[in-house]
Amino acid sequence: KQEVTQIPAALSVPEGENLVLNCSFTDSAIYNLQWFRQDPGKGLTSLLLIQSSQREQTSGRLNASLDKSSGRSTLYIAASQPGDSATYLCALGSSGGSYIPTFGRGTSLIVHP
Amino acid sequence: DGGITQSPKYLFRKEGQNVTLSCEQNLNHDAMYWYRQDPGQGLRLIYYSQIVNDFQKGDIAEGYSVSREKKESFPLTVTSAQKNPTAFYLCATRLGGVSYNSPLHFGNGTRLTVT
Numbered sequence: 394k395q396e397v398t399q400i401p402a403a404l405s406v407p408e409g410e411n412l413v414l415n416c417s418f419t420d421s422a423i424y425n426l427q428w429f430r431q432d433p434g435k436g437l438t439s440l441l442l443i444q445s446s447q448r449e450q451t452s453g454r455l456n457a458s459l460d461k462s463s464g465r466s467t468l469y470i471a472a473s474q475p476g477d478s479a480t481y482l483c484a485l486g487s488s489g490g491s492y493i494p495t496f497g498r499g500t501s502l503i504v505h506p
Numbered sequence: 507d508g509g510i511t512q513s514p515k516y517l518f519r520k521e522g523q524n525v526t527l528s529c530e531q532n533l534n535h536d537a538m539y540w541y542r543q544d545p546g547q548g549l550r551l552i553y554y555s556q557i558v559n560d561f562q563k564g565d566i567a568e569g570y571s572v573s574r575e576k577k578e579s580f581p582l583t584v585t586s587a588q589k590n591p592t593a594f595y596l597c598a599t600r601l602g603g604v605s606y607n608s609p610l611h612f613g614n615g616t617r618l619t620v621t
Contacts, residue, residue: 436613436614439612496548498546
């Protein structure tokens with residue numbers, strides 16, 4: 394069964410820092426990996442989706458990479474801003490039968506002015 | 507305006523009562539999912555449906571029931587058999603079918619409090 398771990402669980406940084414969030418997984422037989430953002434009391438907003446055949450995806454100040462051989466993905470946030478404060482979750486879409494996304498527990502990020 | 511609508515946003519019920527959470531989508535997506543989110547636990551899959559008139563249990567289906575009579579709708583009933591129903595419930599959809607690389611989309615959630 395796919396297990397997804399996100400480290401660190403919480404992170405507090407000053408505005409302007411570049412930062413890296415980590416997502417590791419145990420089963421490399423995946424269709425894709427998706428990164429989400431969740432604000433308190435809200436649903437999840439999709440940030441980036443990396444297909445199994447891809448190495449990275451970029452959107453604005455966000456860059457996500459995927460290394461299936463090591464079972465890792467990283468989300469890089471450049472020049473962090475207070476508005477980036479949220480919980481970031483990764484989800485793996487595993488292959489072999491029905492598509493059932495498995496989530497990590499998330500990294501809670503606070504960017505202070 | 508395409509999207510996923512979960513209603514109500516907040517729901518309060520007395521212990522022992524069944525309650526139904528609504529999830530409606532106009533994205534024309536085949537696959538729909540129900541997740542439960544508790545503090546520190548991440549998202550746990552309750553039920554999912556890949557196509558109309560078919561659904562499967564997830565990891566924590568006990569005490570819950572669903573139906574998928576229409577493509578647009580996937581209501582979740584929390585029964586009195588669910589021992590700890592107080593949680594944040596999230597509905598998600600995907601295009602589905604052979605589109606394995608279509609992204610997952612979420613509604614805004616329903617917070618259920620049972621006392």
